[in-house]
Amino acid sequence: MKLQVALDTLSLEECIQLLEQTKGSVEIAEVGTPFIIEEGMVPVKEIHKRFPKVEVLADAKIMDAGEFEADKCFEAGASIVTVLGVSHDETIQGVVRSAKNHNGKVMVDMINVHDLATRTKEIDEMGVDYICVHTAFDVQQSGQDPLEELKIVNKVINHAKSAVAGGVKLETIQDIVNEGAEIIVVGGAICNAKNRAKMAKEMKGYLKS
Ligand SMILES: O=C(CO)[C@H](O)[C@H](O)COP(=O)(O)O
Numbered sequence: 638m639k640l641q642v643a644l645d646t647l648s649l650e651e652c653i654q655l656l657e658q659t660k661g662s663v664e665i666a667e668v669g670t671p672f673i674i675e676e677g678m679v680p681v682k683e684i685h686k687r688f689p690k691v692e693v694l695a696d697a698k699i700m701d702a703g704e705f706e707a708d709k710c711f712e713a714g715a716s717i718v719t720v721l722g723v724s725h726d727e728t729i730q731g732v733v734r735s736a737k738n739h740n741g742k743v744m745v746d747m748i749n750v751h752d753l754a755t756r757t758k759e760i761d762e763m764g765v766d767y768i769c770v771h772t773a774f775d776v777q778q779s780g781q782d783p784l785e786e787l788k789i790v791n792k793v794i795n796h797a798k799s800a801v802a803g804g805v806k807l808e809t810i811q812d813i814v815n816e817g818a819e820i821i822v823v824g825g826a827i828c829n830a831k832n833r834a835k836m837a838k839e840m841k842g843y844l845k846s
Pocket residue numbers: 643644645669670696772773774802803804805822823824825826
């Protein structure tokens with residue numbers, strides 16, 4: 638199991654500090670969608686350069702022009718790129734092609750996929766590396782969390798590994814670990830913690846090796 642920290646709203650300088658402080662706890666640094674909107678590929682390049690042992694995930698949430706957009710992310714130094722599960726198959730296949738050409742990996746974000754079991758089965762045959770259930774930030778306030786969706790994905794996948802995102806916190810991580818996921822994504826719970834290093838270490842402590 639790997640801990641992925643989602644860097645969504647901090648400055649690049651703050652992210653670099655966070656990654657220094659959380660060394661040993663965090664395996665994957667996600668350059669979040671808001672961060673990409675703010676700064677483009679600059680944080681991907683910079684984090685890749687400064688933290689060669691940390692995998693960089695570009696959360697581009699690709700929806701079209703899959704191969705072209707994924708190429709840009711991998712060329713900047715990302716080792717994992719996200720594409721949306723609601724995209725056309727051709728888009729996901731384009732991202733998979735790009736990943737193969739760059740020796741990278743593909744995470745499919747299943748945010749707002751309505752028939753999760755059916756779409757997961759289809760995507761699982763496309764050669765992607767991770768299928769990530771994701772409770773959108775915009776619906777987390779209504780009490781939704783990704784555990785039930787994770788159970789559905791875990792039941793039907795045969796090739797890809799599962800990942801989970803969306804409001805994961807100290808109080809919910811144990812249930813997720815018990816259910817099983819290769820990657821657990823944590824954003825706000827670490828980035829907004831008073832002591833980020835302590836929080837990341839504590840969360841990492843729950844993960845199975
Ligand atoms: O992709 C995202 C939002 O679309 C976030 O990076 C992801 O949900 C993790 O952040 P948090 O733990 O704060 O929900």
